[in-house]
Every structure is written in C-alpha cells, then in structure tokens.
Amino acid sequence: MNQPRPTTRESWVSSISVDLFLKVLNVTLLHPFVAWIIPLCFRAEHQDYTTRPMIVSITWAIFVTLLWMGNVMSHKIAYGIHREVDLTEEVIVITGGASGLGLLIAEVYGMRGATVAVLDIADLESTDARGITYYKCDVTDKAQIARVAQEIERDLGTPTVLINNAAIVVGKKLLDMDVEEVERSLTTNLLSHFYTIKQFLPGMIRNDTGGTIVTLSSVIGHLGAAQLADYAAAKAGVTALHKSLAAELQEYPEIKTILVTPGQLSTPLFYGVKTPNPFIAPVVEPIEVAKEIIKAIDLGLSDHIGTPLYARWVDWYNVLPVGVQKIARKLSGIDTGMKTFVGRKGTELSEKNGSLI
Incomplete structure (x- = not known):
C-alpha cells in the first residue's frame, strides 16, 4: 500500500x-x-x-x-521531420507504469485505442484501467526483461514506443547508504534504460513506421543535490545516454527520441520534500508532464521537454562563476530539500520497488 x-x-x-x-x-x-x-x-x-x-x-x-x-x-x-503515428497500430511499453506518471500516460493511451504494456514490479494501482496489459517485471533483471519482451511480441505485437519511466529514490547521504542500495539505485535508474533499449530498439528499426523512445531524466542530473548522490549520478548518466543514442540514431530518421528533464514532481517518489521556492521552482503536477510527452509522441516528434521554466535553462547554471553557483545553491535551498524526505514506506521501501519518476 x-x-x-x-x-x-x-x-x-x-x-x-x-x-x-x-x-x-x-x-x-x-x-x-x-x-x-x-x-x-x-x-x-x-x-x-x-x-x-x-x-x-x-x-x-x-x-x-x-x-x-x-x-x-x-x-x-x-530533430528532422515527424513520423506518422496511428494509435491503433502503436504498441506502447511503459516501465514503472503501475502508478503515478507512468500509469497516467498508460491510461490515456489505453482509452484512446493504443495497445499499452505496463512493466512494473508492483501491481497496478488502478485495476479498472482499460486497454492496458500488465506484465510483472523487475527492470533491473535482464532475464525478466527478455522474457517479458517475448510475451509482449506474442500477445500485442512489436513495440513501437518505449517510455523508460521506472525509478527509485533512496534519499540517504552517501555514507549512510549500503552498497546494495547504491547498486539497486544505479541499476534501476540507469542500467535498466540500457536493458530495455537493447531489447526493444531493434524491433523499432525493423518496423517500417519507426518508433519513439522516451527517456525520463531529471534536473537533478544536471545540478546534483545532497542526499541524492546515487539518483543524481544515474540521471546524469541517463541524459548522456539519451543524447548519445539520439546521435547514433540519426541514420534512422524514423526513430524519434524524447528527453524529459522535469523538476520536482508531485508523486510519491518525493513525498515530504518541500520545494525551496514555489515561485521560481514550483512542484510539477504529473498531468502537466504527461500532456507534453503525449503531445510529442502523437505528433511523431523528437523533443526535449523541460518543466518548469528553470528546467529548460538549467544548463546555463554551469556557465556561472563557481562562486555565484555556490550562492545560487545556498539561496535555492537545493541541498536542504531532502531533509524532510519521506518517500515510500514499509514493504515498498524495503523492496526498493522501481515504479515512477
């Protein structure tokens, strides 16, 4: 629960x-x-x-x-020209889609007639979700991903859209984390992207209509923050992975890539974290991010989605003099926000379940 x-x-x-x-x-x-x-x-x-x-x-x-x-x-x-998208022909795979942002996107596409496969270690929050096929899968396990990929191919068809949404947050200082927690965090937040892309991208390339890969990253990957060393390292890696993959896929113009770098989302993943400045850095509702992702997928576009406003300009932070950067961090409170972190409790925390961005 x-x-x-x-x-x-x-x-x-x-x-x-x-x-x-x-x-x-x-x-x-x-x-x-x-x-x-x-x-x-x-x-x-x-x-x-x-x-x-x-x-x-x-x-x-x-x-x-x-x-x-x-x-x-x-x-x-x-980003080049768009690809033609016919929802009745699309097979959409969403990791960590059992709740939160992933489930929201899955439900929208399910209701609109697309074929949706949700991969998650947790059970679906909404048992009434239409048009969604649930596959219990731990995205940190390569063997499970390979098995589920075969089942999706058999049951639904070749996936055309991959949304890498699964993530976990440990929320501890580096020295307070066990090595196993670090490994689990990096595997869920970073390595799972390699596993799923390696599994599903070849089918998209073979598909005449192409496909779309959506990568859920975070502004924390650009900035880093206290008590988020593992998460920040993974999200920085995810962003670099996406940009490198997009460069490699230039020879396949029918494959589109969408990078999403939101600020703090209003999801259970960051329960208890208080945004230091709601005027400059407001908490983002999942529906706002979902709307932008769905719009880009529907139009068959590659894109970079950053929300709120500062997330679209965060790269300029590293241009500032180091002294100004330190002052900005102090004023923003980015390194104290996790002190009130609650996150997921009970069995979900102990299992370190990867479910939403």
Missing part, C-alpha cells in the same frame, strides 16, 4: 509562479496571432501607419513572428 501523501493547507498565492506568467504570455503578447491583432485594432480606429502606436505594435508583431518562426526552424533542424 502506498504511503499516504502528507496534506498541507496552502493559500491560493502558492499556485502563482513564473511558469504561470509565462503560460499567460505565450497565449497573449508572445503569440504571433495576438500580436498582429493589436495593429489591426489600431487600423480599425483609422490610425495612420506612421503613428507611434502603429509603429511600435507592428515592430513587436514582426519580432514575435520572427521568434516563432526561428523556434520552428530550429526544431526542424535539430
């Missing part, structure tokens, strides 16, 4: 964040269509093109349009 999440009473102000402001701007002043509405309104008032409001509004509309076009072109250059 999952440990119930501690409930806290928060004011409505806690929902206000940089990301909320950005979402509003993206559908208003930073949207090309809206930007061009403004000079059109001025023209409806019969203002001349030489008036200051017209000049400023047209200049802004051109600037926003060029930014939008540049972003589209940059994405095309980086």
